Amino acid sequence: MNNRVVNVLAATSVAGLLFALFGLSSGTAGAADPAAQVKERQQTMKAMGGGLGAVAKYVKGEGATAEDASKGVAALVAASGKDPKAVFPEGTEVGVGDSAAKPELWKNWSKAQSDWGAVQPAAQKLQAALQGGDRAQVAQALAATSKTCGGCHEDFRIKKN
Numbered sequence: 001m002n003n004r005v006v007n008v009l010a011a012t013s014v015a016g017l018l019f020a021l022f023g024l025s026s027g028t029a030g031a032a033d034p035a036a037q038v039k040e041r042q043q044t045m046k047a048m049g050g051g052l053g054a055v056a057k058y059v060k061g062e063g064a065t066a067e068d069a070s071k072g073v074a075a076l077v078a079a080s081g082k083d084p085k086a087v088f089p090e091g092t093e094v095g096v097g098d099s100a101a102k103p104e105l106w107k108n109w110s111k112a113q114s115d116w117g118a119v120q121p122a123a124q125k126l127q128a129a130l131q132g133g134d135r136a137q138v139a140q141a142l143a144a145t146s147k148t149c150g151g152c153h154e155d156f157r158i159k160k161n
Contacts, residue, residue, distance in 0.1 A: 035097035037089050042098075044079050044087055048119075051076030052146060055126065059139045066130070069138070073127045076145070080120040084113050094158055105156040115152040122148040 032040065054072025057064035064072075093103045105112045122145040129141035 034089075034091045037092045038097035038099040038101075041087050041092065041101075044082060047075045047079045048149070051079070051123075052142065052149070055130065055138065055142050058130075059135055059142055066133075069130055070127075073123060073130055076123045077120060077127055080116075080123050084116040087116070088112065100157045100160060102156050102158055108155075112152070112156055115148075115155070118148050119145070119152075 051072035051074070054064050055069045056062075058066060058069035058072075088101065088105060090106055092099055093101045093105070122141075126138070126141040126145045129137040132138075
C-alpha cells in the first residue's frame with residue numbers, strides 16, 4: 001500500500017474517531033452548566049484552530065508533514081460537523097465564564113448558522129486539496145477556509161487582546 005493511501009486511510013480513521021468523540025461530548029451540552037458549555041465550545045474552537053495551524057505549518061514548510069496536515073484537517077472537518085446549537089447554546093455569551101461570544105450571535109442566529117454551515121464545506125475542500133498533494137492548491141483552500149472562519153469571528157466574537 002503506498003503512502004498516499006495510508007495517509008488517506010489514517011485521516012479518515014482519525015476523522016471518524018474525532019466525529020464520534022465530538023458527537024458524544026455534544027450530547028452532554030444541554031445538561032451542562034453555561035460555564036462548562038463555554039469551555040466545551042472553546043475546546044471545539046481549539047481543535048479547529050489547531051487543525052488549521054497544522055495545515056498552515058505544512059504549507060509553509062515549518063516542520064509539519066502531510067500526515068500532520070491530514071490529521072489536522074480531519075479534526076477541522078469533524079469539529080465543524082457539530083450542531084451549531086450544541087456549540088453555541090443560548091446563555092453562553094460574554095460574561096459567562098470566559099466566553100468571547102457576542103450577544104449578536106443569538107440575535108442574528110440565521111446568519112450565525114449560515115456562517116457555521118459554511119465551515120465544513122470549506123474544510124472538506126481543504127481536505128480534498130491536501131489529498132491532491134499540490135501545496136499551491138492547499139494554500140488557496142487554507143486561505144478560503146481561514147476566511148470563512150474569520151468572518152464569523154469578526155461578526156460574533158469579541159476581539160481578544
